[in-house]
Amino acid sequence: MTPLLSVKDIRKTYGSHIGCTDVSFDLYPGEVMGIVGESGSGKSTLLSCLAGHLEPDQGAVNFDTRDRGLIDTVQMSEPERRMLSRTDWAFVHQHARDGLRMGVSAGGNVGERLMAVGDRHYGDIRSKAVDWLERVEISETRVDDRPSTFSGGMQQRLQIARNLVTGPRLVFMDEPTGGLDVSVQARLLDLLRGLVRDMGLSAIIVTHDLAVVRLLADRLMVMKSGRVVETGLTDQVLDDPQHEYSQLLVSSVLQV
Amino acid sequence: MNDQAYNFAYLDEQTKRMIRRAILKGLAIPGYQVPFASREMPMPYGWGTGGVQVSAAVLTPEDRFKVIDQGADDTTNAVSIRSFFQRTAGVDATTDTAEASVIQTRHRIPEEALREDQILVYQVPIPEPLRFLEPRESETRKMHSLEEYGLMHVKLYEDIAKHGHIATSYAYPVKVEGRYVMDPSPIPKFDNPKLGNNAAVQLFGAGREQRIYALPPYTDVISLDFEDHPFEASKADHACDLCGSTHSYLDEVITDDKGGRMFVCSDTDYCEKRQAEGHTGRRSDATQLQEVGQ
Numbered sequence: 001m002t003p004l005l006s007v008k009d010i011r012k013t014y015g016s017h018i019g020c021t022d023v024s025f026d027l028y029p030g031e032v033m034g035i036v037g038e039s040g041s042g043k044s045t046l047l048s049c050l051a052g053h054l055e056p057d058q059g060a061v062n063f064d065t066r067d068r069g070l071i072d073t074v075q076m077s078e079p080e081r082r083m084l085s086r087t088d089w090a091f092v093h094q095h096a097r098d099g100l101r102m103g104v105s106a107g108g109n110v111g112e113r114l115m116a117v118g119d120r121h122y123g124d125i126r127s128k129a130v131d132w133l134e135r136v137e138i139s140e141t142r143v144d145d146r147p148s149t150f151s152g153g154m155q156q157r158l159q160i161a162r163n164l165v166t167g168p169r170l171v172f173m174d175e176p177t178g179g180l181d182v183s184v185q186a187r188l189l190d191l192l193r194g195l196v197r198d199m200g201l202s203a204i205i206v207t208h209d210l211a212v213v214r215l216l217a218d219r220l221m222v223m224k225s226g227r228v229v230e231t232g233l234t235d236q237v238l239d240d241p242q243h244e245y246s247q248l249l250v251s252s253v254l255q256v
Numbered sequence: 257m258n259d260q261a262y263n264f265a266y267l268d269e270q271t272k273r274m275i276r277r278a279i280l281k282g283l284a285i286p287g288y289q290v291p292f293a294s295r296e297m298p299m300p301y302g303w304g305t306g307g308v309q310v311s312a313a314v315l316t317p318e319d320r321f322k323v324i325d326q327g328a329d330d331t332t333n334a335v336s337i338r339s340f341f342q343r344t345a346g347v348d349a350t351t352d353t354a355e356a357s358v359i360q361t362r363h364r365i366p367e368e369a370l371r372e373d374q375i376l377v378y379q380v381p382i383p384e385p386l387r388f389l390e391p392r393e394s395e396t397r398k399m400h401s402l403e404e405y406g407l408m409h410v411k412l413y414e415d416i417a418k419h420g421h422i423a424t425s426y427a428y429p430v431k432v433e434g435r436y437v438m439d440p441s442p443i444p445k446f447d448n449p450k451l452g453n454n455a456a457v458q459l460f461g462a463g464r465e466q467r468i469y470a471l472p473p474y475t476d477v478i479s480l481d482f483e484d485h486p487f488e489a490s491k492a493d494h495a496c497d498l499c500g501s502t503h504s505y506l507d508e509v510i511t512d513d514k515g516g517r518m519f520v521c522s523d524t525d526y527c528e529k530r531q532a533e534g535h536t537g538r539r540s541d542a543t544q545l546q547e548v549g550q
Contacts, residue, residue: 079402116404116406121483143417144417144418
């Protein structure tokens with residue numbers, strides 16, 4: 001089986017400071033991978049490198065494209081990479097404001113990706129937008145409202161709808177539940193889990209919240225100071241952490 | 257005779273050469289916004305500083321120059337730019353579209369079909385069609401270079417979602433030769449069909465934004481739309497009250513404070529010519545015409 005994403009020896013430094021280094025892994029279709037670690041451990045840098053927002057200093061990010069098989073997206077031309085990022089890839093930002101157009105209605109936000117890949121039939125675009133809003137539990141009556149009138153949780157769900165409307169195969173998520181209160185988090189996680197299972201998505205989720213990865217991720221990567229210190233199945237890593245930092249991380253979770 | 261204190265057409269020769277280079281590049285890549293070193297002109301930004309510089313660069317002593325402002329030859333902007341070039345270039349001015357060889361326009365295309373020996377110069381306030389959708393200039397340039405124009409349709413989508421139809425009625429975005437999306441300056445969308453396959457050279461100058469772009473003669477220009485909401489060149493559903501024309505773009509003129517109004521051609525030269533040919537409208541004989549609009 002070919003991996004959907006094959007990461008080889010990624011390294012990104014900021015001057016003499018290491019962002020992340022020596023990261024290699026394979027992600028298979030339908031698999032959800034969690035990346036956990038404390039602030040500054042390089043997990044967001046790694047995600048930006050994978051998603052093409054940052055150029056890594058060395059290493060390769062091979063993606064299994066539909067037409068040409070495994071291709072290194074780092075070496076890819078920019079138009080190709082941008083095309084990938086609006087068709088086969090999706091990126092869910094921590095702050096919905098970064099991923100949404102706040103001056104454009106919810107329907108327009110969802111429709112943008114469709115129009116970007118050449119959809120030119122208003123009726124079709126609109127019905128797809130409405131369909132997706134319903135799938136993320138936003139009422140059809142809100143389709144013409146701007147995201148600025150939405151609550152934080154709704155904005156985040158709208159961002160997810162906007163990203164998934166073109167049927168991507170790989171979703172990058174950067175702290176998708178950060179900044180939301182726990183009950184909204186729980187709903188969002190439930191929704192995400194449903195979507196990931198239904199659509200057979202592969203995803204890479206960066207978070208510092210162990211509950212999120214416990215619920216969503218099949219596999220876990222623990223990062224510390226820019227390096228991967230432990231990898232394994234989620235339950236295995238969380239229940240029986242081997243590395244001292246993983247142990248610290250797991251034991252730091254507050255029990256209610 | 258032109259004012260000896262100025263070089264021909266106000267700008268110095270080096271500046272005109274620089275502008276001509278930008279114009280040639282613009283003509284070579286229809287719809288592409290060419291940066292140029294816009295000069296300070298003796299008028300405020302927003303009054304046509306871009307158009308004036310382009311006109312200055314293309315004028316020759318033999319040219320006959322016409323300026324229209326929203327179709328009219330006799331408004332402040334038109335009169336002052338016309339007299340500016342009469343004084344600094346000594347060129348003949350005219351209000352007759354057919355006689356003019358260079359026409360500087362603000363927000364209209366003349367009703368009369370243009371010829372191959374004519375140049376139409378537009379004054380452009382904001383050349384970037386994506387500006388209000390994506391405020392980052394670095395990003396819009398990238399979108400132009402990579403031909404990522406999905407965002408332009410988001411604007412039209414928003415129109416339909418809000419108003420039930422494409423409510424953008426001026427500065428309606430067009431795609432040039434299947435490549436660049438271009439802002440045709442704030443002309444009414446009624447004029448959009450005249451942009452494409454036009455015999456005249458069309459030059460666009462934006463002074464504050466320091467951009468020049470162009471449409472060479474007979475260029476393919478398509479107004480963006482949706483399959484189920486096609487582009488429509490709309491105008492007021494009336495005939496001109498002075499010349500009776502049913503196929504020209506109309507201005508609405510308020511005539512009193514009791515709800516009285518009339519519709520007149522926005523292209524004054526076209527309207528006058530038709531009246532001279534004997535065409536009449538609903539209010540041609542009304543005595544108060546001298547006081548209103550005209």
